[in-house]
Amino acid sequence: MNSPIHRTSRSLLLSTVERVPAAGTLRPGQPLRQTQEARGRTIPEATVGRLATYLRVIDDILDDSEDVISSDGLARVCGVNSAKLRKDLSFLGSFGIRGVGYDLVNLRARIAEVLGVTEHRDVVIVGLGNLGHALAGYAGLAARGFRVAALFDIDDDRLGERVGAVSIRSISELRGVVGSLTAPIGVIATPALAAQEVADLLLAAGVTSILNFAPAVLTVPCDIDVRKVDLASELQILSFLERRKSGNHDATTAREAVSPGGAN
């Protein structure tokens, strides 16, 4: 692979943006209008992370048959302050109904569009051990707009085993199966030593977004997005912040550096 550059973080370019009418002019159920104005606006990565939280919370609220909520109320249930929520949502357009609150149906549609989950997005999981099984069987994926489209493992003993509605296939089938999907996200749940090899297979099959659970740094071209999930690192950060509570100066001054988003 030419000029490999490892990437784990960047701001996200909002390239297919439409801007909705100004606050007070949007009625519940009114379709969003497209303008040129917001094309190319950059959404900070921390905001994107919080948008996912807002989407989940809005789904819960809509399940309770509420379709309008005040800005303070939405901020409270999302666990952020209302200034931050308003700033985040300003990247999407305006959804406020003056004196009433947010139109949740339109707001949900807009967030889902920005996150690319208006239709189910395919996910393929490689490595169906303990973690892979848990991920593949996680009902929350479907609820949040993702479809487990294919499962792959190198272990012959696992082939054909069903996890939910999907059978585990041989890793040798990955290229053909994944190549037939539309913009799938690849999830790596193999041992660390196999992670780079698996990433290379996913890239060769056309995958451009990878969620890596293996404790390994992946080398990928600069146009590939890699997100890493590391439970142990998160625990280490909490451990670090725990020191802060006991008055440790280093932890106090570095808090912003480890928790820039602060949404969760």
Ligand SMILES: NC(=O)c1ccc[n+]([C@@H]2O[C@H](COP(=O)([O-])OP(=O)(O)OC[C@H]3O[C@@H](n4cnc5c(N)ncnc54)[C@H](O)[C@@H]3O)[C@@H](O)[C@H]2O)c1
């Ligand atoms: N990010 C986190 O928070 C977190 C938490 C737990 C585990 N992990 C990591 O997730 C990975 C999986 O953990 P686990 O407990 O499920 O391990 P596991 O040993 O139970 O499962 C690993 C699976 O990967 C398969 N595999 C190995 N090489 C492969 C290859 N080249 N192609 C396809 N499949 C391959 C194995 O056959 C096995 O089924 C490990 O790297 C572990 O360190 C991360």
